[in-house]
Amino acid sequence: MLLEAKKISKKFPGVQALKDVDFNLKAGEVHAIIGENGAGKSTLMHILSGIYEHDSGEFYINNKLTKLNSFQKAKKNGISIVFQERSLFPNLSIEENIFGASPPKNKNIFFQIDWTNLSKKAQEYLDQLNMTINKKVLVGELSVARQQMIEIAKAISNDFKILILDEPTASITLQETEVLFELINEFKKEGRSIIYISHRLKEIKKIADRVSVLKDGEYVGTFNSPDVDIDFLVNKMLGRSLENKKFNDISSSEDEIVLSLRNFNGHGFKDINLDLFKGEILTLTGLSGAGRTELAYAIFGYVPALNGQIKIYNKDSKINHPKDAIANGIGYLSENRKELGLFIGMEYRENIESNNLDKFTKNYIINWGKRDKVSNELKDKFDIKIPHIQQLVLNLSGGNQQKVSISKWIYANLNILIVDEPTIGVDVGAKFAIYKILKEITNNGVSVLMISSDINETLNISDRILVMFDGKINGELKSDEANEEKILKMASGL
Amino acid sequence: MNNILKIIISNRTIFLLVLMFVFSIIATIFLGSKFASLANLKAVILGQTSIAIMTIGMMALLISGVFDLSVGSIFALGSVFCGYLIKSVGLPYPIAMILALCGCGLLGAVNAFIITKMHVNALITTLATMGIFKGLAIIIGGAGIMGLPKEFIYFGRTDFLGVPSPIWYFLIILVVFSYLFSNVAYFRKYYFVGGNEKAATLSGISVNHIRFTGYILSGLLAGFGGVLHASRLGASIPLAGSGLELQVIAAAVVGGASLVGGKGTIFGGVLGAMFLALVFNVFVITGVSAYWIPVVNGAILILAVYFHVVFKKE
Ligand SMILES: Nc1ncnc2c1ncn2[C@@H]1O[C@H](COP(=O)(O)OP(=O)(O)OP(=O)(O)O)[C@@H](O)[C@H]1O
Ligand SMILES: [Mg+2]
Numbered sequence: 001m002l003l004e005a006k007k008i009s010k011k012f013p014g015v016q017a018l019k020d021v022d023f024n025l026k027a028g029e030v031h032a033i034i035g036e037n038g039a040g041k042s043t044l045m046h047i048l049s050g051i052y053e054h055d056s057g058e059f060y061i062n063n064k065l066t067k068l069n070s071f072q073k074a075k076k077n078g079i080s081i082v083f084q085e086r087s088l089f090p091n092l093s094i095e096e097n098i099f100g101a102s103p104p105k106n107k108n109i110f111f112q113i114d115w116t117n118l119s120k121k122a123q124e125y126l127d128q129l130n131m132t133i134n135k136k137v138l139v140g141e142l143s144v145a146r147q148q149m150i151e152i153a154k155a156i157s158n159d160f161k162i163l164i165l166d167e168p169t170a171s172i173t174l175q176e177t178e179v180l181f182e183l184i185n186e187f188k189k190e191g192r193s194i195i196y197i198s199h200r201l202k203e204i205k206k207i208a209d210r211v212s213v214l215k216d217g218e219y220v221g222t223f224n225s226p227d228v229d230i231d232f233l234v235n236k237m238l239g240r241s242l243e244n245k246k247f248n249d250i251s252s253s254e255d256e257i258v259l260s261l262r263n264f265n266g267h268g269f270k271d272i273n274l275d276l277f278k279g280e281i282l283t284l285t286g287l288s289g290a291g292r293t294e295l296a297y298a299i300f301g302y303v304p305a306l307n308g309q310i311k312i313y314n315k316d317s318k319i320n321h322p323k324d325a326i327a328n329g330i331g332y333l334s335e336n337r338k339e340l341g342l343f344i345g346m347e348y349r350e351n352i353e354s355n356n357l358d359k360f361t362k363n364y365i366i367n368w369g370k371r372d373k374v375s376n377e378l379k380d381k382f383d384i385k386i387p388h389i390q391q392l393v394l395n396l397s398g399g400n401q402q403k404v405s406i407s408k409w410i411y412a413n414l415n416i417l418i419v420d421e422p423t424i425g426v427d428v429g430a431k432f433a434i435y436k437i438l439k440e441i442t443n444n445g446v447s448v449l450m451i452s453s454d455i456n457e458t459l460n461i462s463d464r465i466l467v468m469f470d471g472k473i474n475g476e477l478k479s480d481e482a483n484e485e486k487i488l489k490m491a492s493g494l
Numbered sequence: 495m496n497n498i499l500k501i502i503i504s505n506r507t508i509f510l511l512v513l514m515f516v517f518s519i520i521a522t523i524f525l526g527s528k529f530a531s532l533a534n535l536k537a538v539i540l541g542q543t544s545i546a547i548m549t550i551g552m553m554a555l556l557i558s559g560v561f562d563l564s565v566g567s568i569f570a571l572g573s574v575f576c577g578y579l580i581k582s583v584g585l586p587y588p589i590a591m592i593l594a595l596c597g598c599g600l601l602g603a604v605n606a607f608i609i610t611k612m613h614v615n616a617l618i619t620t621l622a623t624m625g626i627f628k629g630l631a632i633i634i635g636g637a638g639i640m641g642l643p644k645e646f647i648y649f650g651r652t653d654f655l656g657v658p659s660p661i662w663y664f665l666i667i668l669v670v671f672s673y674l675f676s677n678v679a680y681f682r683k684y685y686f687v688g689g690n691e692k693a694a695t696l697s698g699i700s701v702n703h704i705r706f707t708g709y710i711l712s713g714l715l716a717g718f719g720g721v722l723h724a725s726r727l728g729a730s731i732p733l734a735g736s737g738l739e740l741q742v743i744a745a746a747v748v749g750g751a752s753l754v755g756g757k758g759t760i761f762g763g764v765l766g767a768m769f770l771a772l773v774f775n776v777f778v779i780t781g782v783s784a785y786w787i788p789v790v791n792g793a794i795l796i797l798a799v800y801f802h803v804v805f806k807k808e
Contacts, residue, residue, distance in 0.1 A: 302696060326698040340696055343689035345756060354686050355697035361679040 001063065002027045002193055003048075003162060008057035010043055012395065014387030017043040020057070021219045023212060025162065028191040030184060032204045032225070034237055035214035036427045037399025038385035041197050042084050044214070045164050048195075049081040050074035078161030082151045082168055084197075084398045084425065085338055090140025095122035097139050098153050125153040130179045144336050145172045145288035145453075152180065163187065164195045167398065169203060170424045171335065173288045173453040174488065181207055199399070199427050201230045202456070213237055238429045247435050247461040257314065258447045259330070259416055261299070264308035268294030269471040272308070276416065277463075281438060281448045285458045286468035286491045292451045293335060295468075296418050299449075300325045300332040312416075326355075329415035333405055333422055335451070341405045342393050349375035349389040352408050359411070378407040381437075383430060398425040403434075410437060417441070420451045435461050455484055469493045506750030506758075510765040514772060521776050528779050536658070542771035543664040544569070544719035546764050548738065549745040550671050551712035553763035556746050557675070558708050559688035559755025563620040563739045564605060565716040567627030570735035572598045572720025574631045577639035577730030580646060587646040595717050601627060602713025606706040624739065631732040639730040650725030660722055667715070672760045684708065688755025737788060744795040745770050752802065770794065 003025040010018040018040045025031050033041050046052040048059075050071045059066050061077055068074045074081075088097045095118055096103070104121060106112040122135050129149055139150060148171050155163060169177045184194055184207060198204055204211060205225060213220040213236045220236050235241050256278040264272040269291035276282050284292045298305035301319035310317050312328045319325050322332070334340040343351050352375045353360060360371045375389045382403045386396060393401055402425050409417060422438075423431045438461060442448055452458045458465060465477040467490035475490040501508065522530040548565050555561050575597045579590035601623070608619045652659045674681045686694040687704045695701055724730045749766025751758035773794070774787055 300696075321698075321700060322696050323698040323700055332696060334693075334696060339690075340692050343686060343693055343756070346685070346689045350685070350689075353682070354693070357679045357682060364678050364680065366677055366679050366682060 001025065002061070004060040004063075005044075005048070006058045006060070008044065008047060009055045010040075010047060010052065011055055014391075015217075017217050018047075018054070019217045021214065021217070023219070024222075025193050025195065027161075027193055028188050029209040030188060030194045030196055030207055032196045032198065032208035032211045033214065034198070034201070034204065034211060034233060035220075036216075036237055037403070037425070037430060038216075038397040039214040039237075040217040041214055042166055042397060045081060045166050045195070045197070048074065049079055049164060075158060078159070079164065080155045080158040080160035080162070081164040082155045082166060084166040084170075086144075086147055086151055088139045088147055088150060088154070091138060093136050093138055094126075094133065094142075094150055095119055095135040097150055098122045098125055098157050100154060121157070122153075125157055128156070128183060129153055129176075143288055143293065145176065148172050149176060156183075160192065162193050162195065164197075166197045167199070167425055168196075169198060169200060171421065171453075173286075174455060175287050175492075177203070199425065199431070200454075201233055201428065204233070205230060215239065234428055237427070242428065242432055247439050258312065259299070259449070260311045260314075262309040262311075264295075264298070264305055264310065266294060266298040266305040266308075267303060269298070269468075271472060274466065274473065276447050276449055278447055279442050279445050280463040281442055281450055281461055283450045283452055283458050283462035283465045284468055285452055285455075285465060285487060286474075288453070289470075290468040290491070291471040292468055293420055294471075296332060296420055296449075296451060300330060300418060302332070326412075326414065330418065331355075331409045331412050331414040331416070332418045333409045333420055335420040335424060337401055337405045337424070342401060344394040344401075345392060347390045348379075348384070348386055348393055348396070348404060351393055351404055352378060352411065355408055355412055374411065378411060382407045383433065399427055399430065402426050403430060406434060410441065414446070416447050416449065418449045418451070421453065422450065423454065423457060431457075455487060458482075458487065459484070467491050506762050507765060510749065510762065510769055514765070514769050517769075517772055521772070525776070525779055529776065534775065534779075536661075538771045538775045539661055539664075539768070540658050541775075542767055543660040544723055545738065545741050545745060545771075546767040547664055547667055547722075548712075548716050548719045548742045549749070549763045549767045550667060550760055551715035552742045552746045553749065553751055553758055553760050554671070554675065554681075554684060555708045555712050556743075556751035556753065557688050557755065557758050558684040558704050559691065560609070560616040560705065560708070561620070561743060561753070562602075562605060562709065562712045562716075563617070564601070564624040564627050565712060565742055566735035566738035567624050567631060568598050568601050568713050568716040568735070569720040569723070569738055570631035570635075570732050571601065571627050572717030573724040573730040573734060574635035574639065574720075574732050575717075576646075576721045576724055577642055578634055580642055581639050587643065587649070590646075591649075591721055594721055595714055598717025598720070599710045599714045601717075602709035602711070603706060605713070606702075606709035609709075610702040610705045628732075628736070631735070635730050635732040638732065640728075642724065642728045642730070646725055647728045650722050660726065663718075663722065667718075668760065668764055675760045685756055688757070690756075740788060740791055740795070741770065742767075744791050744798070747795055747802075748798040753799075766798075 001024050005023040007020045008018055009020055021044060035041050047054045048068060050068045050073050053069060059068050066077060099118060104114045104117045106114040126135060129152060131149055139147060152168060168180060187194060196208060208225045210222055211225050211233060212222040231241060257275045258278050259276040261272050261274045272295060286292055297303040301321045301324050304320060310319060317328055338344060343354060349372055353371050360367050372389060379386060379389065384403045385400050393404060406422055423434055426434065438448055459482055462479050465482050466473050467475050467487055469491060470493060477486060552562060552565060572594050575594035576590050579585045579593055580587050605620055605623055608614050609616055650660055654662055683699045683704055686697065686699055687701050691701055720735065723734055745767035746763045748769055749758065749763035751763060773790065777786060
């Protein structure tokens with residue numbers, strides 16, 4: 001065995017994140033780890049890469065007892081990781097980010113960074129990932145998907161034996177996923193190993209050799225991927241099976257337009273004409289860089305549009321700030337929960353409060369009891385795994401953070417909800433629950449404009465689909481005529 | 495035992511109360527009734543009222559993720575405005591006071607304007623206005639405006655129920671602001687802006703609005719500190735505000751503010767100010783030179799941040 005972890009345990013205040021978990025990894029294999037949100041997957045990876053200390057248990061590398069008690073040590077043992085949460089420096093360029101704290105040094109002059117070499121090597125990694133991009137651009141200016149690819153470039157720039165990918169595809173599009181999978185297969189051929197975490201079980205069937213399942217911090221089992229099917233895995237993860245429901249029961253009425261854009265132009269998108277009907281889920285799909293998030297920013301007033309007309313309930317509207325949008329009944333759930341969506345350093349209940357202050361306020365005074373009651377209700381409704389409502393959001397697992405993001409916007413109960421990649425990092429069970437809730441609110445007359453790169457999600461719950469390419473809407477599909485092939489064609493400009 | 499210790503450490507208000515209690519006991523053991531007397535307690539609080547009032551304003555800003563280095567200079571201008579309007583313009587003192595306060599609120603608005611509309615960061619802006627406002631105070635006030643009228647002095651020197659008037663003013667401000675920042679929806683937004691400016695914007699909160707009200711409040715409170723100072727002294731001294739920003743920021747940080755925002759309470763900030771006052775009181779009693787005050791102030795500021803970092807790791 002290349003790596004063996006035996007009886008690993010880890011406790012956080014109020015949570016037993018891992019309990020006697022076993023895990024092993026062969027050379028040249030892709031080993032997937034799956035489990036519900038909060039099952040302990042990321043915690044195990046943090047321990048493997050020396051970020052967290054574990055309470056008990058042992059690691060063997062090539063059958064030798066090894067201590068992985070610091071990031072440097074893990075790195076020396078050939079472990080490289082792409083974290084679930086991005087960890088780049090937005091103020092530095094792409095090439096600087098790829099090498100992080102250990103840029104190539106000049107041999108002749110002490111401590112001097114070898115910029116030419118750095119540039120050249122960075123280009124090699126970008127080429128491997130099939131990215132055509134100016135590597136002098138600051139990372140902060142990139143889309144979430146691009147940033148995720150830079151994370152991957154950074155991880156493979158280490159000379160690794162074990163590459164840990166914690167939900168690498170959560171925020172990238174199909175095109176990039178293909179590139180990543182090719183790369184993974186190459187690494188396999190070189191005898192390098194991959195630990196792969198994802199909530200997309202189809203991906204796992206495609207790429208993994210073996211699958212280990214965690215549930216509530218405990219080890220459930222390890223299975224050969226070809227021997228098992230997706231239903232089996234779901235069952236192991238959740239302890240129950242999911243009903244196989246499609247959500248395409250159309251609830252919209254095509255007679256009432258709630259939001260309409262005409263000749264709408266802005267940074268990243270152009271000539272957008274779009275009507276959103278009452279009670280429908282309209283999905284904007286496309287590849288990364290197609291301009292979907294930029295369009296949402298403009299509708300919501302976060303980045304003002306350049307020109308064009310926006311009508312809400314048939315009334316010409318001026319939206320210069322998100323507060324105008326909210327006053328007009330529009331909400332926006334960001335795809336970037338850590339930087340734009342949540343107040344990571346604040347309590348869970350405060351996050352619920354953040355965009356719902358008016359709902360908890362009477363005569364300018366806040367009703368704390370109501371806030372706490374609602375926070376508890378949302379926690380149950382969205383199955384947010386959290387020991388108490390005062391917990392800081394930064395201590396939640398990624399998927400649970402995403403649930404917090406969604407729940408606070410669902411509770412806001414606005415007429416028009418723009419949801420940007422609403423289920424990033426959410427497990428299959430919770431995804432199902434979220435789809436149900438989205439359908440429920442549309443049945444009650446709320447209109448949802450969804451941005452999604454998840455093709456199954458798009459096909460599953462949309463009433464209509466708009467495919468964007470290069471800043472423009474390239475075509476429209478009704479839910480009954482849409483399929484993967486058509487969408488991909490339109491998304492690549494055909 | 496361990497649990498009690500954890501609670502004390504994790505709640506800044508309780509921590510400070512315990513710290514002040516322990517400090518007072520030790521001081522009493524060594525200094526006896528020179529320290530532990532009602533007269534001394536009154537003197538400690540009275541001496542720190544201006545700082546405590548200014549700390550309330552600074553706390554509001556720090557909660558929302560910014561700060562104001564110009565408070566000492568606004569303090570000076572508040573005092574000088576007031577003296578000038580009474581002495582040279584001949585306005586009745588209540589009107590002079592109100593105008594002086596409006597002026598100081600306006601100075602705060604100037605800070606906010608530069609920061610939000612001209613996009614200069616808070617450090618540079620308030621560092622620059624610290625110099626500008628101080629210069630203006632000296633230009634208007636010269637070496638000082640002496641011999642302010644008796645009625646004006648009465649404002650800061652009268653007693654009510656045996657308690658000096660500045661302590662009353664301070665208590666009223668404390669109660670009002672504590673209430674605002676813990677229960678009123680608008681002021682809750684300060685915490686969200688401090689917690690994550692972008693997420694706050696996307697939650698429909700106008701960050702610029704919060705910046706304006708924050709700096710105006712800070713300016714008003716600093717100006718009031720200055721007016722009060724002039725009233726107690728019977729004179730407006732332009733240099734009296736020098737270095738106050740250090741004391742005020744130190745008090746706020748000791749009181750639980752974090753320089754990245756989103757944390758702290760008004761009451762905590764006031765406790766921070768009072769803790770510093772106790773320490774300096776011991777200096778005065780033991781006859782240590784007042785020149786040591788900034789030294790100790792700075793050291794306490796660093797220690798407060800250091801402990802914050804250490805406790806967070808625990
Ligand atoms: N720093 C922390 N402090 C307290 N609790 C934590 C901390 N980090 C993780 N936890 C808790 O440990 C449990 C496991 O979290 P972990 O992030 O490993 O889950 P995960 O399997 O990666 O979930 P997801 O699919 O949502 O990413 C969760 O209940 C989480 O709330
Ligand atoms: Mg995780």
